Amino acid sequence: MAKIKILTEAELRQCVSLSKEVHDVIAAAFARLAQGGVVMPPVLSMELPQVNGEVDVKTAFVPGMENFAIKVSPGFFDNPLKGLPSLNGLMVVLSAETGIVSAVLLDNGYLTDIRTAAAGGVAARFMAPRQVTTAGVIGTGLQARLQAQALLLERQVERLQVWGRDRAKAEQYAREQTGVLGIPVSVADSAEALVKSSQVVITTTPAKEPVISADWLHPGLHITAMGTDSPEKNEIDPAVFAKADLVAVDRVSQSLERGEMRSAVKAGLISADTVLPELPGISAGLVPGRVAEDQITLCDLTGTGVQDTAIADLALHRATAKGLGTLIDS
Structure with a gap:
């Protein structure tokens, strides 16, 4: 038996x-x-x-x-x-x-929780700029904590910013993570201020409306979006798909159904048969990740079996x- x-x-x-x-x-x-x-x-x-x-x-x-x-x-x-x-x-x-x-x-x-954070670390490994002075996290929950830790395993970061809808939770996050991460963590005044002053931004929210606008993008920015994992969620302004130099996903079929690609298709900015690079292909060296420090990049993670x-x-x-x-x- x-x-x-x-x-x-x-x-x-x-x-x-x-x-x-x-x-x-x-x-x-x-x-x-x-x-x-x-x-x-x-x-x-x-x-x-x-x-x-x-x-x-x-x-x-x-x-x-x-x-x-x-x-x-x-x-x-x-x-x-x-x-x-x-x-x-x-x-x-x-x-x-x-x-x-x-x-x-x-x-x-x-x-x-661990494998989700690790995927964010893999995204940073291949798509974040080499030099990261300031990173930002939007959201204050468990993944906001783990994703920051994963980023610091892949890049040296001097300081971290956090923004959340509940400022008290953001302030608590900043106090706790300053000790956990060993770098200064502060609360940003707005999501816009956080994005504009960061080289890497991680979104970890259950938002149904975008928390990042395409108007805030700047050369050298990388965004890892991991909060959108069901058809009603949306963290990223669909216009980012048109403005970014590189957009990758963990699985095209999943992103079309339950990730950020779904919103971009709905907005008419990409078609449903668009083939974007996948993080698996980048990990295997089959397609390039970031190739220049001034690129604007986005990686959408929906979680894979x-x-x-x-x-x-x-x-x-x-x-x-x-x-x-x-x-x-x-």
Whole structure:
């Protein structure tokens, strides 16, 4: 009878944290996606308006990888009123050879948080300018914190700015992150002021209207947009697609359905059959990323199943090496 390893969030936190090595794992997974052979179906999504919720399922099979993962991510947004978190989830890990369940990772979304931030780090690696004096983060939640950490793993940054709709939360972010990041973090007076004075900007919001205008762009600016991951969201002014020198996405099909490309198509600035560079192709060296310091670049991240399989496989191998987890009979 097969044994299934059960790993809790606490155990997984002992195995995986944001690091340059994790960036490398995600970059390698992206490269494999671009090189072919990966099976990655479209995101399965359920909107549940009756309970103000949604559920996303993502997966990918990567040839040569020992395991693949199926991730379930529920978001029930009335939960805080019940004293419960809005987001949770788990990953089921299966043998790539037999399809038998190897493990269940009860991560409550932790591994998704790490792989999402790592994708931002990969975007910075290939698309941010080499010299970054000032970076900016729009948003004050968990990804606003993790994405800043990921950026600093890829670039030396002298100072960070933050802007959010709730100034008190932005001020709290600035106080906390000054200590965490070891660089000065200040609150910008406006999103416009933040963008105009930064070389890298990361958007981490659930906005339904753009938080960045094309009028604010300037030579040498890179934007990583990771908040838009469903059809009703939109962080970036569609006109940015016309003004930027390079726009890349993690997956064209996903960006057209649930990312910033959808808004640009709706605005008539690109067509639905536009083929933009993908971060996987850039990671594999098949297409160029930033080639000049004065370019204006944008990378739209919607989150891919190949990231989930890569982070789950890494976590399971590390947990096994540490002797962590509880084995149960299937």
